Amino acid sequence: MSIVNGYATLAEFKVRIDPSSALGTGSDSVLEAVIEAASRAIDYVCGRRIYTATETRTYTAEYGDLLFIDDLVSLTTLKTDESGDGTYELTWSSTDYLLEPANAQVPAANKEPYTQIRVNPHRGIYSFPTGIYNGVQIAGSFGYAATTPDLVNEACLLIASRFNRRKDAPFGVVGAGELGQMMVIASKDPDVQLCLSGYKRRYVVAV
Numbered sequence: 001m002s003i004v005n006g007y008a009t010l011a012e013f014k015v016r017i018d019p020s021s022a023l024g025t026g027s028d029s030v031l032e033a034v035i036e037a038a039s040r041a042i043d044y045v046c047g048r049r050i051y052t053a054t055e056t057r058t059y060t061a062e063y064g065d066l067l068f069i070d071d072l073v074s075l076t077t078l079k080t081d082e083s084g085d086g087t088y089e090l091t092w093s094s095t096d097y098l099l100e101p102a103n104a105q106v107p108a109a110n111k112e113p114y115t116q117i118r119v120n121p122h123r124g125i126y127s128f129p130t131g132i133y134n135g136v137q138i139a140g141s142f143g144y145a146a147t148t149p150d151l152v153n154e155a156c157l158l159i160a161s162r163f164n165r166r167k168d169a170p171f172g173v174v175g176a177g178e179l180g181q182m183m184v185i186a187s188k189d190p191d192v193q194l195c196l197s198g199y200k201r202r203y204v205v206a207v
Contacts, residue, residue, distance in 0.1 A: 007039045007156035038159035047201035052143030061128035064073040071113035075140040088137045097125040155195035
């Protein structure tokens, strides 16, 4: 298999397992599955999808000048259904709205997604149709970041390492010497929690 939307590469994981880079290719498919499982576990823990994908989504506006949305990296088109007939007949210009937070994509090393859209108070000529179910249609790149953040990459490698050791640890315990038994799977890995603490979603978008 190949890794789908993984937060670490096979090469990175193999070096983490064996820094001497002596691992062959016989277990590549297994290791790829472990990386993908670790990546989806991160999405679950964070309550959001870190990777991006081009999608079209619809939203129900609560306010005429502000719309809360899912994580968005870039917007392609914004359309609204003005009559509630399911047809998005009005296409907004890029000058009609503002993506917020305003500086979300500015820090090169610490980009964040846009989470809301505001009608441009200076140039906008439209408003979001409140009271119309799924009256707003947005096409764009949804997700947290187009490039995996370094801390998410590290969390993926830590989780994948635990998953990979699990096969050798019945009941989550692997034998140890002078220190006695050692837990391989812990309910909360403090290093993973630290890496992911800034990426956990703090609200859910109502659509």
